[in-house]
Amino acid sequence: MVTAIRDHLPVLVVVAPLCVSFVLPTLVRRLRLAEGLTTLIAVIGLSGAGYLASLVLSGGGTSTVYSMGGWPAPWGVELVVGSAAALMLLTAAMVSLPAVLFSVNHLSQEVGSSNRAVWFYTLFLLLYGALAGMAVTNDIFNVYVLVEVAMLSCCGMVAARTDSRAAESALTYLILVSLGSALLLGGIGLIYIITGHLNMGYASQELSRIWQDYPRVVRLAASFFLVGLGVKSALFPLHVWLPDALSCAPSPASAVLSGLAVKGYLICLMKVLYNVFGGSLIQQLALDKIITVLGMAGIIAASLFALAQDELKRRLAFSTVAQLGYALLGMGLVNASALTGALFYMAAHAASTAVLFLAAGAIVTATGKKRVSELAGIGRKMPVTMAAFTVGSLSLAGVPLFAGFVGKWNLLLGSLEAGNWLGAAAVIVGSVLCGAYLFPVIRAAYLEPAPSDDKRQDPGWLQKLSMILLGAAVIILGVMPGPFLKLARRAAVDFIAVR
Amino acid sequence: MKIRDLILKRITTLVLPFIQVYGFYIIFHGQISPGGSFAGGIIVALGYIAYATAFGVDEGRAVVPEKVTTYAESYGTLWYALLGLVGIAKGVPFLANKLAGIDVGVPGTISSGGLIALLSIGIGIKVASTMVSLFFTMLEEEV
Amino acid sequence: MLLNKLLINYPYFAAVILFAVGAVIVLTRANLIKKLIGINIIESAVFLMFAAAGNIRGGVPPILDQTSPGRVYVNPLPSALMLTGIVVSVSVSALALSLVYRVYKAYGTLDARRIAEMKSEVRDRW
Amino acid sequence: MSLVKLGLVDYGNMLMLFVLIVASLTVYFIRDLLHAVIVYGVFSFIMAVVWLQMNSPDLAITEAAAGIITTVLMMLVISRTSRREE
């Protein structure tokens, strides 16, 4: 039994949340049971991901291959659990569990009724299953299907609040993102037509052999993938949907959307670029230059936009766009250190931004204040919330001993290694700007006197627990990044090693 | 009752059985002929939708209550995952069919393909109920 | 030269034209329903490209006929993939239509530009 | 041309593809949304015919069914919102 579970763990981490989510809609009258099941599956997911990560770590970096249905690679769908997959799974589980805990007892007032809360949990689990699937899959068409599941569930979660702006921003999101998925499918189609394969490894081999025969097709396919997945993961010039969607969604949804969903698409982009096209082909097509420039532009421009925002959640949303720029920058500098930095930073940013959004959600729920300028003195009234917020901000600003620093340090090393001084400068300037837009919130919260109305207080214990868990995760990632950094480094080496 | 309504209802009741039979035919013959569970499921759902359009929402809901569609959707999807777990129970990968020692039957009959027949019935019911529930949700919501 | 090659690859050519028309509809028409139709057209164009990739001239549909061996069957894989794609496009349209309905109830119009104006007014009032 | 002599051009298929493009352009120009949706229904039906010509009957039958359900849902929404494009 135990060996059976261990052998089939790659598929069980994907299917278990889905199976639970299938049952949830029949339990609309029993919110407690639904919440319990969701929490249970989040805990199981975390332990499963941890076990897989420990297996990968102790296995010395070899990837486990799981052939779905027993059909070997080019014919069937293949799952590969390597370091990147383990890192992504662990990140997803690490952020999902606190997000679920935050929602318990709290969600039905945010989305309107207990029925809607149950449907929200279902969508959440579907998103989690899709993200786990994205982490382990090694088949480009499977990537497309999973991306669609994630996109529809995100859209439902954004529209979960009953106000009109939620529906409008969800519609904008859906229209833009379905354009993106059409482009993604077009890219898959072009790759399939010229290589005849859907499996990433086989397509990559075939592509390296024949790409000179179809240079324009390869270019077009690469740009389709970049734009299609870029719209979905809100890369800089294509981020227009993100601020509205994140500020309208319920807070657990915005935490997961900003922390995990966009990361899932980014991992898919990374897999496609490195596992299908391969590092050398990226450089020959000059894609790496484009990606690097986009990343740097994203870091600087989105940070400047964030400075101009007064609404807290919108400021955090632009911060998300800026931080995604780091991951893109690392993806573009084709070397191991930069990729390590990008991968680790994605995990670190997932935890940090989730804690920021949850804290912002708690503040909005407690006070009804959405603007940064109205948060004076809140640090003394809501100590746990603001402490979590501070930890998240310090991490994003790249202060040592917090998670973000490790990622940024590796990125810095990577850009110096690639001889890209501009990239290094962008990393540093971006961190300074990040401090500039996040620290005023903290200063206002702690140093300015509170107005006289005294009904603000910390949320319930589950919400506090979830923020404490995420804050602890941020600090642990910063103080002893060992296993995570090891996974990230191995994943980076694996990505680079594909041709 | 207006004469137009009467004609519409008579014709709907006349055509409906054929639409349903055709839908189920397509679902069951997915292994032999073109079509399959998805197309068949939509055709079955279209039959109900035609019925509900001709006779009104309440009459349509009386035939397919909301509970039925919800349960069919949920358990139809779960059915697929559970059939996948058969493979794991037999010690072979998820969603294995012949490898799991399942008899694939005589080719050309509607029970051929081992798990494939079961899977397509599940998907057909699931798709039909999803389409019906989508239609009714959009027909009777009050925002 | 280009035109000659496009004539050989005419389904792909048609797919590109359809893709472009769909994209123009989505990006320039303000009406939300039109945008949804545009998205559906774009997706159909991509499906067309896939389906054309599987075809062989003189082939027969991929339904095995045991009585007459030696037939050339077309590639069944693109068809199978696009079945999934069609389901996805139906799902996306359904969700988008329900969102359109809610947006209409909230703003009283289907025009994306007017909705954007109203939204910015709302934000200014905050 | 030589292509035609080689039998590489399938006129029926080309005609259908041409009709598809015309239908999509019609959607662009038409003002009445109900008519646009009907034209979309025709579009998806022609698409099914194209796929039948391309030897994928499974795809054709599914597209026909999916096109009908999409059209029905769109008409439902139009009947409850507005029919004119402003």
Place this chain on the structure above:
Amino acid sequence: MNFRPLVAAVVAVMALYAMLAAVAELPPYGAPDNPTFNQLAERYIGKALEETGVLNMVTSIILDYRAYDTMFETVVLFTAALAVMVVLRTDKGMGG
């Protein structure tokens, strides 16, 4: 002076040209020796009956060789149905 429509038109024409040029480069339509007719298609066509017991090869792919994708296809439908419920069932009175 509003340059936006002009820029959009130029970008659109460039994108269209890029797509057409790429599409012209693709393997000829309908030729039996295209890259897509490789070992995948051979096995799906030649062995489907023996390995899955199904005459319709498309069915054998969607429900056996690539059944994992089809599972997610049903999940997509399920997700869409739920999201529609979330979007449209906004009445507060239900449940409790």
